Amino acid sequence: MPPPAPQPNVRVVTLTIDGKDFSARADETVIELCRENKIPIPSLCYMDGLSIWGACRLCLVEVVGQGRLVAACSTRVAEGMNIRTNTERLQRYRRTIVELLFAERNHVCSVCVSNGHCELQWLAQKCGVDHVRVPYRQVRNEVDSSHEMFRLDHNRCILCTRCVRVCDEIEGAHTWDVMGRGSDCRVITDLARPWGESETCTGCGKCVQVCPTGALVKQGTSAGEMVKDQHFLPILARRRHAQ
Amino acid sequence: MTTPATPRITVATAWLDGCSGCHMSFLDMDERLVDLAQKIDIVYSPLVDTKELPEQVDVGILEGSISSESDLHHAKEFRKHCKLLISLGDCAVNGNVPAMRNPFKLADVIDRAYRENVDLQPQLPTVGVPVLFQQVRPIHGCVKVDVFVPGCPPHADAIFYVLNELIEGRTPDPSRVTRFGA
Ligand code: SF4
Ligand code: SF4
Ligand code: SF4
Ligand code: FES
Numbered sequence: 001m002p003p004p005a006p007q008p009n010v011r012v013v014t015l016t017i018d019g020k021d022f023s024a025r026a027d028e029t030v031i032e033l034c035r036e037n038k039i040p041i042p043s044l045c046y047m048d049g050l051s052i053w054g055a056c057r058l059c060l061v062e063v064v065g066q067g068r069l070v071a072a073c074s075t076r077v078a079e080g081m082n083i084r085t086n087t088e089r090l091q092r093y094r095r096t097i098v099e100l101l102f103a104e105r106n107h108v109c110s111v112c113v114s115n116g117h118c119e120l121q122w123l124a125q126k127c128g129v130d131h132v133r134v135p136y137r138q139v140r141n142e143v144d145s146s147h148e149m150f151r152l153d154h155n156r157c158i159l160c161t162r163c164v165r166v167c168d169e170i171e172g173a174h175t176w177d178v179m180g181r182g183s184d185c186r187v188i189t190d191l192a193r194p195w196g197e198s199e200t201c202t203g204c205g206k207c208v209q210v211c212p213t214g215a216l217v218k219q220g221t222s223a224g225e226m227v228k229d230q231h232f233l234p235i236l237a238r239r240r241h242a243q
Numbered sequence: 244m245t246t247p248a249t250p251r252i253t254v255a256t257a258w259l260d261g262c263s264g265c266h267m268s269f270l271d272m273d274e275r276l277v278d279l280a281q282k283i284d285i286v287y288s289p290l291v292d293t294k295e296l297p298e299q300v301d302v303g304i305l306e307g308s309i310s311s312e313s314d315l316h317h318a319k320e321f322r323k324h325c326k327l328l329i330s331l332g333d334c335a336v337n338g339n340v341p342a343m344r345n346p347f348k349l350a351d352v353i354d355r356a357y358r359e360n361v362d363l364q365p366q367l368p369t370v371g372v373p374v375l376f377q378q379v380r381p382i383h384g385c386v387k388v389d390v391f392v393p394g395c396p397p398h399a400d401a402i403f404y405v406l407n408e409l410i411e412g413r414t415p416d417p418s419r420v421t422r423f424g425a
Contacts, residue, residue, distance in 0.1 A: 102423075108343060109424025110333055110395030116424070125422035130391040131336050131383060138378065140346035 015081040030072040030083060031059055041085055042094055042123050044212055045160040046073035047230075049237030051169060053161050058097055058123070061085050069093070091127070098124050099132045104183070105141055106155040107213075113226040114214030120158060121213075137183070144189075146196030149219055150208050152187070157215035159185055163207035170236050175201040206232070252410060255287040255300045255325060259314035260341040260379065261307025264396040265332035266290065269304075271399035279403075282410050300325045302409060308334045308341045309380045313373035322386040329405070330382045333395040333423060340395075342379040349377050392417045394425035401425070 011026040017039060024033045034041045035048070044056040054074040061072045064082035069090070084090070101107075101120060109115050141154035164176040164187065175198050179188045189195040208216040209228050217226045258266060266289060272279065286300060287293045303325030309315050322328055333339035344352045353375075358365040382388050392405055401421040408415035 128418045130417050138345040
């Protein structure tokens, strides 16, 4: 869904988060309210300025009186809501989600170009993931180095689709898509042709900057050198949505 | 040497499929080692001379992953004789660089290392080398591990923090001080 355009006369609701009272605009999502108030909620697919995807489930929170957990990025605030963001159950689930991401593809942080600048690596530490309890899948994934400036390493991709969304919604090129299901799921460029042969890619590098991991990087970077700059996104997103 | 008032904690260390970097980081604790030496006794390690793992050790520290019969044997011995077992460093904790060969066939990896990339006398070493497993595993893929200290290598401060917490009788939380790839 497209990000909600701010409306002039929205209602204000009051709700409780971790025992504290807050008021919020009724069109805000739980994660937006938490970010404004510095309440940490782990997230990977959510990115301020892009549409909401709701796929990684790291942002799950508890709503008191409701058995089902909800994704903070795709749930709007409501009057009287009582939210818990950091219960033992949530910590356990978050840990497991991060571990599964590590086990699914091949993450070798020590030799990764994004070492020290990676959101997945940082989240693992935050969530107390000091080892992975499930066996690693150990499947070899392709690396596409055909683009003259950028490289895609499927081994590090967590399928957050930030690249797909920024390319479509902000750059307007729509080079990226998602293909395949389950463990065959992949991000692709131009109907699964090598990136370097893409006729739609403008070479803007926005996908590289928003990618949370070392999956999309600049060519020529070595271990730990790939630092990302995401400052452009809120500015461009605001201008686009104002149009 | 005088006998200490309280019995010291006995520590054993070994490196399996690792580069010795984690042991170097251990030595990097520098002058803190002097303090530590008042509280711990290293009873078996590549850093000391003893050839036999004692019957009962308080803390076992393993560097490196399990890539061969010999690594597995070591890991089992440590588990059997150590009250508490620590995986030290990314190779021990998650396979890290040694496990990068896992998606490939072992025969292809050996060919690449000992034949394809060799100019002079390409040959497989056969004397005194353990048989490699098809798959490299982290230590906890084979034996139960109690404390995990990620990092490549974990910083000396992180190792000191973990040992010190254990000496003080607390449960260390290594994620406070180190992470994968640190
Ligand atoms: S992408 Fe992140 S988590 Fe994966 S290997 Fe690189 S630094 Fe580690
Ligand atoms: S670099 Fe190419 S693929 Fe990436 S966002 Fe820009 S246009 Fe899209
Ligand atoms: S390439 Fe990066 S941004 Fe794109 S889906 Fe994979 S992890 Fe997300
Ligand atoms: S951040 Fe909410 S599901 Fe990914």
